[in-house]
Amino acid sequence: MPIEPLPSFTPQARQLWDAIPAEHRPKLLSNVWCGKCRESVTITNFTGAVKRGDLLLVGLCAVCRSDVARVIESA
Numbered sequence: 001m002p003i004e005p006l007p008s009f010t011p012q013a014r015q016l017w018d019a020i021p022a023e024h025r026p027k028l029l030s031n032v033w034c035g036k037c038r039e040s041v042t043i044t045n046f047t048g049a050v051k052r053g054d055l056l057l058v059g060l061c062a063v064c065r066s067d068v069a070r071v072i073e074s075a
């Protein structure tokens with residue numbers, strides 16, 4: 001599976017992303033709920049930002065190109 005050509009992250013988001021073990025990242029990216037497909041999909045063309053201390057990924061469903069988002073809570 002192709003992993004990101006590194007997308008646009010804010011510096012804070014980049015810090016949180018870098019703190020995630022590399023082997024966990026593909027799973028996070030390929031397990032995003034799409035309300036249109038009604039199943040877990042891969043997020044593409046995503047950007048990263050920090051919202052209330054959590055990493056927020058916003059991008060497009062790889063299947064239908066709908067907007068999808070995923071919050072990754074920091075431990």
Ligand SMILES: [Zn+2]
Nearest residue numbers: 034037061064
């Ligand atoms: Zn979809």
